[in-house]
Amino acid sequence: xxDVVATHExxxxxxxxxSGMTAAVEAAETGKNVILLERxxxxxxxxxxxxxxxxxxxxxxxxxxxxxxxxxxNKRIKVLTLAEVSKVEGRAGDYKISVTLHPRYVNEHCTACxxxxxxxxxxxxxxxxxxxxxxxxxxxxxxxxxxxxxxxxPSILGTPDAEKAREACKYGAVDLDMKAEAITLSAGxxxxxxxxxxxxxxxxxxxxxxxxxxVITSVExxxxxxxxxxxxxxxxxxxxxxxxxxxxxxxCAGSRDRNHLKHCSRICCMASLKQTxxxxxxxxxxxxxxxxYIDIRAIDRFEDFYQKVQADSTVRFVKSKVANITEDQSxxxxxxxxVDTEGYHRYDNRHDLCxxxxxxxxxxxIKAIADVAVDASGFIQMGATDGGVFGAGCAANALDVxxxxxxATASVLRAVQVxxxxxxxxx
Amino acid sequence: xxxxxxxxxxxxRNDFLKExxxxxxxxxxxxxxxxxxxxxxxxPLGPAWEHPPQEIFMMIRAGRRDEVLKSESMWMCTSCYNxxxxxxxxxxxxxxxxxxxxxxxxxxxxxKMNPTRRFAKMFWKNLTKSGRVNxxxxxxxxxxxxxxxxxxxxxxxxxxxxxxxLKTRRxxxxxxxxxxxxxxxxxIQKMLKKAQEIEDRRKGFAA
Numbered sequence: 001x002x003d004v005v006a007t008h009e010x011x012x013x014x015x016x017x018x019s020g021m022t023a024a025v026e027a028a029e030t031g032k033n034v035i036l037l038e039r040x041x042x043x044x045x046x047x048x049x050x051x052x053x054x055x056x057x058x059x060x061x062x063x064x065x066x067x068x069x070x071x072x073x074n075k076r077i078k079v080l081t082l083a084e085v086s087k088v089e090g091r092a093g094d095y096k097i098s099v100t101l102h103p104r105y106v107n108e109h110c111t112a113c114x115x116x117x118x119x120x121x122x123x124x125x126x127x128x129x130x131x132x133x134x135x136x137x138x139x140x141x142x143x144x145x146x147x148x149x150x151x152x153x154p155s156i157l158g159t160p161d162a163e164k165a166r167e168a169c170k171y172g173a174v175d176l177d178m179k180a181e182a183i184t185l186s187a188g189x190x191x192x193x194x195x196x197x198x199x200x201x202x203x204x205x206x207x208x209x210x211x212x213x214x215v216i217t218s219v220e221x222x223x224x225x226x227x228x229x230x231x232x233x234x235x236x237x238x239x240x241x242x243x244x245x246x247x248x249x250x251x252c253a254g255s256r257d258r259n260h261l262k263h264c265s266r267i268c269c270m271a272s273l274k275q276t277x278x279x280x281x282x283x284x285x286x287x288x289x290x291x292x293y294i295d296i297r298a299i300d301r302f303e304d305f306y307q308k309v310q311a312d313s314t315v316r317f318v319k320s321k322v323a324n325i326t327e328d329q330s331x332x333x334x335x336x337x338x339v340d341t342e343g344y345h346r347y348d349n350r351h352d353l354c355x356x357x358x359x360x361x362x363x364x365x366i367k368a369i370a371d372v373a374v375d376a377s378g379f380i381q382m383g384a385t386d387g388g389v390f391g392a393g394c395a396a397n398a399l400d401v402x403x404x405x406x407x408a409t410a411s412v413l414r415a416v417q418v419x420x421x422x423x424x425x426x427x
Numbered sequence: 428x429x430x431x432x433x434x435x436x437x438x439x440r441n442d443f444l445k446e447x448x449x450x451x452x453x454x455x456x457x458x459x460x461x462x463x464x465x466x467x468x469x470x471p472l473g474p475a476w477e478h479p480p481q482e483i484f485m486m487i488r489a490g491r492r493d494e495v496l497k498s499e500s501m502w503m504c505t506s507c508y509n510x511x512x513x514x515x516x517x518x519x520x521x522x523x524x525x526x527x528x529x530x531x532x533x534x535x536x537x538x539k540m541n542p543t544r545r546f547a548k549m550f551w552k553n554l555t556k557s558g559r560v561n562x563x564x565x566x567x568x569x570x571x572x573x574x575x576x577x578x579x580x581x582x583x584x585x586x587x588x589x590x591x592x593l594k595t596r597r598x599x600x601x602x603x604x605x606x607x608x609x610x611x612x613x614x615i616q617k618m619l620k621k622a623q624e625i626e627d628r629r630k631g632f633a634a
Contacts, residue, residue: 055463206469206513252463257515294463323468338468344482346467348476 004078004185006035008082008426009419011412012097012187014039014085017045018401019393020193023415024410027191028076030416035185036071037083041104041125042145043068045195049142050130050217051226051233052399054274055305062145069145081147088190088370092388093422103178105152105162110173112140112148117319119168120161124153125229129223132238133230133335138165143228152176189388189415192370192380196360196394199254199261206324207253207356213239214334215325216351218249218271221355225278235282237353239332244353246288247279248336250322255359256294259268263377265359265398269297272357273309280314287314290351292322292336318347325354339418360398366391382411388418432534438494443492450630452526456518460484466520468509474499480510480520485528494542502543504528526622533632545572557608558615562598564606 004142006012009032013024024036045061047053071077082102089096106116118139120180125131128142137153138161150173156162157176188213198219201209209215214237218222227233237244249272254260273296276289296317298306310313320340327334334354339346362378372391373384379398380391390411391397393404439446447454460481467479478486478500501524509581510520528544537544546569553565570585571578571581582589592598599605609615626632 002612164458253514258517259513259515320468322461322516323465339464339473339479339481341462341464341481344464344479389584 003079003254004035004183005033005189006025006185007033008094008188009033009184010185010187012095012185012417013188013193013195013392013393013413014097015039015045015192015393016043016079016081017193017393017404018063018067019194019195019404019408020045020191021071022405023191023392023412024077024079024407025059025067025070025074026412027415028068028074028120030412032076032416034046035187036077036079037099038079038081039084039194041081041142041149041151041426042141042147043071043079044142044144044146046219047401048144048224049130050273051211051229053223054270055302055331056226057274057277061144063383064176065381066170068144068146072251079147080157083367088389091417092386093188093425095187095190095388097190098186099183099185099206099278101181101183103154103180104149105154105157105174105176105178106150106261107173107175107178108149109171110149110169110419112150113170114150115141115168115170115176116152118148120156120196121137121164122153122156122159122161128202128237129230130217130220132220132223137161147212148254149173152301175268181358189390190370190394191390191408191411191415192366192372193392194364194366196398197363199265199359200376201253201356201359203260204254204356207250207354208325208327209321209356212325212327212330212334213237214244216267216326216353218275218355218357221275221278221322225275233282235279236355237332242332242352243283245279245283246350246352247276247290247355248334248349248351249275249289249291250354251291251293251296251335251357253356253358259342261359261361261377263379263398264297265357267398267400268359269293270302270305270400273306275300275355276309276312276315276356278299279310285314289315290318290349291315292318292320294319294321294336318349320347359383360394362395380416388415390414432536435534435631440489443490443495443517444488446492447487447527447530451530452518453522454526455471456523457484459516459518460517463515465513465515465519466475471508471509472503472505472509476503479553480524481523482516495527496536496537498531499538499541501525501527501531502537502541506560533630534537542572555616555619556612557606558612561563561606561608563600563602566598 011032011034012289013020013036024034028034041068050060084100087098106417117136119138120138121136124137126133136154142165160391200216223229235244255265279287281291318340319342320338322336323338325334333350335347367374370389372389374383375381380396391406464481467481500603504524507519549568554560570581
C-alpha cells in the first residue's frame, strides 16, 4: 500500500466501530492526519448490528450516516479495512505498527451492483446476523457497509464459484490474485478502539445456551427484531419458527459474577428494557416480557426509560437471578427455575424464548499486542502508563454508545497532545 | 449453655450480623451476599427448606436472631456444594450453613429433635470413643434412633445394601465386639479435648 503515508505526527486509530470512527473524525477535524484500521471488511462495528439504540430508540443507520459523511468529507483520514494489527512497538511520539492487510479479492472498481453475489452458489454463515442466517460467499457485509464494496470469501478460492464471480463482474473488479500484505505504519499516538465481544454464553452452564435452541443471546435477539435481520423482523423461536410472544430476559448473564466476568457490563439492563419494547411493538397487548434481574442499573436520565417500561402492563419484573433453565422437549418451551428475592417464592416459569443479556468483554487481548496497562477484566486503563496508546470506547470499559463516543473524544484529546509535542520537537 | 446464650445476646444485642461474623465459621462472608437468589434456586433440597440460604442471610442482617438460630433450615444442607459453585460472589454458603448449625447447637438453640443434629452428635460420640468410626454401631444407632419398631423397618428396607456390603467385606458384622479403634485412643482424645479448649477460648465459649 504505497499510498499510505504515515509519520510521527500521524494518529493511528485501531478499530472502525462507533468509537474508532468518532476518534478518527475528531482527530482529523483538529487537523491531524489519521489512519483508521478496521479488521473486518467494513466500518460500523457492533452498533451497526443493533436494531435500535436506547434511550431514544433511533436506528443506528442514522448515526452511521452522519459519521460516514464526516469521514468521507475529510481528506486527512485514510481508511484501511481488512487490516489486522499484530504488534505495536515503540513509545509515545514514535510507534511502529505491524499490520496485515487481508485480501478482499475485490478492487476499487466495484460498484456494489451485486452481480458476483448472484453468480456465486456457495453460502457461508452471515456474521452480521451472528450466524443466524446464511449468505452468498460473494457479499456486501451490510446495507450500510463502508466502503460499499463486495467481498469474496476465501473459502471459494480455487473453486468454479470464484471464476463465476470474476466472469460476472462487468467492471473487472474481482481480482482473485490478491495476496495478504504485511505493512508497517509509523505513528505518534495510537487510539485503541477495538471494542467488545459478547461473553460466550455457553460458558454459563446452567442456562444451557449450547443445549437449548430457544435460549439465545441479547445480540442475537437484536438481529431477530431488526427488519433487516434474518427473519425480516419477525420475533420467532429458533426451534420451530413459532412467534415468541412470551419472552424472558435474564440480566447479568455472565456479568457481575466471579465465575465469569467480574465487572458490570453496564449496557445490559438498558438493552433488555429496550428489547421489551421490541416485543411490545411486535405483538401489542399480547406481548409478555419478563425481566429477571438482581437490580436494574438505569442511571441518570435512563431512569425515565425504566419507569416507562415499568408502566407497560405487558412487562413483568422478577427480582431474582435465575438458577437454571430446563427445556420442555415436547413443546420446545424453556422453563426458568429460581427463587425470587421479594418474598422468597420458588418459581418454575414457562416462556417461549429466553434472552440472555450477555456481558461485554474486550474483543482482543490488548496486552499481547501493545504496551498498555489493563484492569482485571482486560480493559485498557487510562493514564496507568506514560505511553501514547490510548483506549477508547469498549476497549477501555464496558460502555454504551453515548459514553463510547465521549470516551473516544477524550482519548483523541490525549493523542493530539502527543503529536503536538512531536511536532514542536521536530520544528 | 443458657448463660452463654444470655451473654451473647447481651453483647450483640441489636447486631446479629456482627455476632455471626465473630462466631460463625465463614460468617464474615454473610455481608457480601447481594440477594440474587441463585443459591436458593440451585439447592436440590430447596423446596424442603423453610428459609433458603439467601433468606437466612437477609434474616441475619435484619437481626432476626431467634428465628435463624432456632431454624431447621441450615440443618437441611447436604454439602452438595451447588450453591458455592454458582454463587456469583463466591460465598462459601455450604460452610456458612454448617457454621450456623454448629453455632446454634453450641448455644443450645438448635431444634432438639432435628435428625441431622442427632446423627451428627451420634457420629461424634462414636468417632471420639475409639478414634475410629465403628460402622456397624453407627448404622444400627442411626436406624434405631426413633425406637425399635422404626429401626426394624429401616434396617429391613436397607437389607439388600447391607447384605451386599457384608458379601464384599465392606461391613464387619462383629464390629460391636471386635472393633479395636486406633492405636493411641487416649492420645486422640487428649488432642481433641485440647482443640476444643482452644476453640472455646477463641470463640468466647470458655467457662
